[in-house]
Amino acid sequence: MNIELMTNWIDELMKFGYRRPGQKAGNDAENYIENEFQKIGLRNIKQERIPIKNWIESSWSIKVKSDANKFETLPSHYIPYTAFTNETITAPLIYAGQGEKQQIKDLNFKGKIVVVEFSFPILDGKDFKKLALSVIDSNNRASEGPLHEATWIRPAWHVYHKAVRAGAVGFIGILTNQPGDLDSYYAPYGFKEGDAILKKPLPGFWVGRKVGKHLKKMAIKEHQAQINLEGTSEDSFTSNISGIIPGKSNEVIIIASHHDSPFEGATEDASGMSVVLQIAKSLIDDNTKPEKTLLFLATGGHFYGSIGTRTFIKEHPEILEKTIAEIHIEHIANEAIEKNGKLELTGFPELAALFVPYNKKCVAIANEILKENDLDPTFILPAEGPLGKFPPTDGGDFYIEGIPVFNYISNPVYLLVNYDKRENICFERLIPVAKAFKSLVLKLDQFSKDDLLTEDYFFKKFVGKFAAWNSKRKIEKKYGPGVEM
Incomplete structure (x- = not known):
């Protein structure tokens, strides 16, 4: 794996400017990703346009x-x-x-x-x-308080x-x-x-x-x-870009991130896209012959109601029917806090979460890939429970459709404001994250969908659902029913 190549992908995406859905910079970035998919050697590459309003x-x-x-x-x-x-x-x-x-x-x-x-x-x-x-929090930096x-x-x-x-x-x-x-x-x-x-x-x-x-x-x-x-506001489009490494069977593993961003989009989400591109290139360079078909997906319109993910799901039921797992990677970020009224980087990586099914095999695999690549701190959280009915990622809709997900994300405090700069990327983690999720792809390639859908952790699931229900109850008591967040 090549950090110079990953850094170049990030820099090239950031050169387009604010990659907002439907705008020229966003559409130019879509064409760039399609071209990079071709250079990497993915097969059956598609850029599928989605009509939207350009605001x-x-x-x-x-x-x-x-x-x-x-x-x-x-x-x-x-x-x-x-x-x-x-x-x-x-x-x-x-x-x-x-x-x-x-x-x-x-x-x-x-x-x-x-x-x-x-x-x-x-x-x-x-x-x-x-x-x-x-x-996974060896120094208790993330798990001992606010x-x-x-x-x-x-x-x-x-x-x-x-x-x-x-x-x-x-x-x-x-x-x-x-x-x-x-x-x-x-x-x-x-x-x-x-x-x-x-x-x-x-x-x-x-x-x-x-x-x-x-x-x-x-x-x-x-x-x-x-x-x-x-x-x-005028008619425009955003696009999903996809390509595959053909497998021996017609079963599918999806590896994805979104390509759009509200501002410069360093961590959000040039960082995630660089990981997806690196996994694809590494597998092809290794001449990998997977059992499952590996579908690499760059979704459009995360900042337009996740319309890219939702449209892919709606328009490709034949792919979903064969999909055994969806991997989503977003925001390889450094931590920042406020000091003297301004944001400053702390020198530590931002806490990450990896959302997985209530399944012992999935948790064991998650532990293994994270520890092997020193991705500390990371919480391995259930896809459904503490933060709602699906993970707070652009891949969360796949879980709603019954697909086992492995969604990796961090949420630094600068993510949605004009402070998401190049230096905020945790560059030293790009290769470890790419290695971890390449390893995950190869491990999942040996499983069936039924293996991943088997539910364990029944008490944890009850506690998680209760916590989510209780949190919603408290919010509605304070703000009234039907609160939208």
Whole structure:
């Protein structure tokens, strides 16, 4: 395996710029990956286009009338896929607290710009340790206490939908604990929402916590504000790219990552794509003759509601029927924390999770490949349980379809903001991760789907499902039923 080659793949993908679904940089990256699949020597290469709407912002602003009766501009960032105003909207602010049902039940949002605080929940290593099927954490860095903010979970997002239903004219979210006090939060991006655009008919904005403290005071007083979000939306496409190493049987193992990104996309997900490419090249260089057909897949539109994965599943039932396992690899990342108001790398790799079935064989294999390649710390978690009904990855939909999954991911605090830079990649782990999952492919090549579907860990499954149910119960008690995160 070749770190220079993996680094080159990363650099070439990053050169395209923000690889957003439907935009030129994203489409150029798709063509590049197709070409690299050909150079590696994969067979039956396909680039399958998926129609989407191309959402491109051109300008945005928030201005609020101060106590001095003058409009002042506040630093902000747009919420992707929300409606364009195409003109300035002037309306009073209304403060909705943190979106708790007792705070918003009597508020009248009609004709107003709703301001709500978003506080990300804190991941706790002790809780994960209890629910994990195995833990690789030799120095107890990850499993003995609080970790960091779960920046992909937004408990107050349901207020946006309430604001739409109530006739509000705008929405502003305050990111109260985004590490680094960054407002460039590219979320929500349609994940599990169906159509990423039609569900967001209200212009939306994010502000950081310092700006948010100032905005909160003015929202409580219902000051006038002006909002503007201009841009265009037109028909476009994103693509899935696939290629195979033919096997002796028609059974399939899928090895995948997504190719799109909201910003520079270093860890998200040039790092994951470089691993998938390296596994494919290494197996071909070794002249591997697998029993199963190995299908390598670069999915499009993760940042458009995971439309690439969902479309692949919908359009290829004949492949799913023969698929014994899906391997997904995302975010080979360095850890960062906030110091003196800014994000800084700690010098340690970010904690990773490997989601696997409730199956002793799968857990044994996961332990073996992770320990052999010194991928510490990693929690081996059940695909269903502590974080919901499927893994929080772009491959999670495969689990919903009954496919045994091995989904590897880390979630550094900078993942969804404009701080995902080249130096954030954990370069020293690229080869170990590639070796680990190449080994996994070869091990799974000897199994049947029935081997992997056999369920063990019945008590762990009960505890995990109870924990997920109890967490949902607490959230709905606080925020109300039907909370979307």
